[in-house]
Amino acid sequence: MQPDVLIVGGSHAGIAAALILARARRPVTVIDAGLPRNRAASHSHGVLGLDGVSGAELLKTARQQLLQYPSVRWLHGEVVDAAAGGADVQVRTADGQVLSARKLLLATGIADQLPALPGLAERWGSTVLHCPYCHGYEIGGGAIGVLGGQPWSAAKAGLFAEWGTVTFFSQGIAPDEDELAMFAQRGVQLESTPVVGVQGDQPQWLEVVLDDGRRIAQRALFVPALQTMATPLVQQLGCALQESPLGVLVEVDAMKQTSVANVYAAGDATTIGNITLATAEGVRAGIGIHHALVAEDSTPTQ
Incomplete structure (x- = not known):
């Protein structure tokens, strides 16, 4: 049976949307390719009622519950092509399967692009982080670094002072007078010597290596990871994009419809968020898609 909806991406937004549609008895x-954005993090925090549970465990339970609904089919695979035209959408997987449906939801997420400094990628999700709301509490109020390099980085340094004693590594973009005043008020230290890498094998601290040879121990280093689309499907379909402080996002309306007919998007690709916000995005997309299907089914055929 051909499904009403294809959902590309089986993380929090995709499963949330699928659950809404399954409960509406829609096929x-x-x-899902099995590569959620938060796979490098050992635990997820700030999720209501599930604080501290690993992201993998959250997804495992959600997937098991979703698959109790008989109208849901789950395929493990990578979608490499997508097209929309007329009344249908179509995708092709890496192993050659071609699937079509009335609606397509892109819950493919984003890829985090870290600054090109040695040692960052290996520590991503442990001592190199990007979200203080997800990881800041566990740092325990110690010395933490905030890596600059983006025009908006300095303005964020005062926020991070909630979670520790902050050193702001400016990376060549000097704070302005208002930002320096905020640094003084919030106890943020300024380090102008460029960071050239990070070192250290301990799970709860690292050393920030400066261009002059100094090494500064930190409990964690927060970095401005820029966002890019995790797959080329958005560009293939011609969905409009919009700029955000952290990179591009898919442009959607209130019901998560993209600029392309019958194509929807939800999750990290449409908002700067976390598990809770991605899940909410998926719920809204599921409702929006169901409303659209009902409207089409209610239109008399000519």
């Missing part, structure tokens, strides 16, 4: 196929 849904979820295609």
